[in-house]
Amino acid sequence: MAVTKKQLSPPRLRLLELMQKMNFCKIRQLHVHNGEPVFEPAPEVVQYLKIGGNNDPRVEIHLRDYALKQSHLELFQHFSDLQSGIIDELEVRYGLPQVLRIQRAVA
Numbered sequence: 001m002a003v004t005k006k007q008l009s010p011p012r013l014r015l016l017e018l019m020q021k022m023n024f025c026k027i028r029q030l031h032v033h034n035g036e037p038v039f040e041p042a043p044e045v046v047q048y049l050k051i052g053g054n055n056d057p058r059v060e061i062h063l064r065d066y067a068l069k070q071s072h073l074e075l076f077q078h079f080s081d082l083q084s085g086i087i088d089e090l091e092v093r094y095g096l097p098q099v100l101r102i103q104r105a106v107a
Helices: 010-022 070-082
Strands: 025-033 036-038 044-047 085-093 096-103
Touching: 010 025, 010 036, 010 044, 010 070, 070 096
Parallel strands: none
Antiparallel strands: 025 036, 025 044, 025 085, 085 096
16 A cells, blocks of 8 residues: 555655755755654755756645655655664755765664
8 A cells, every 4th residue: 555645744744845845955964853854953955956947846745645656655764764863965856855864873
């Protein structure tokens, strides 16, 4: 069974919509607590705009519900596995998470 947008927790939904709004960006210093993204303190967002290109948000941002892409599911699984830590950098292309750089506490 597919995981859908409506099934996301509010913090995960907020991150999903941020990625869709920015389309091409890097999200830096995103804190994760209990497997959920935290927006206090606010992460830094560096957006990339294409000169002469379409820089609008992804059309999915306006949809009430749909099945999440595999890259979204993998991102949220990494959050669940991490539990608590800091995402140094999350690279987003076409509104989808692509590359994750994570700080981990080593015991």
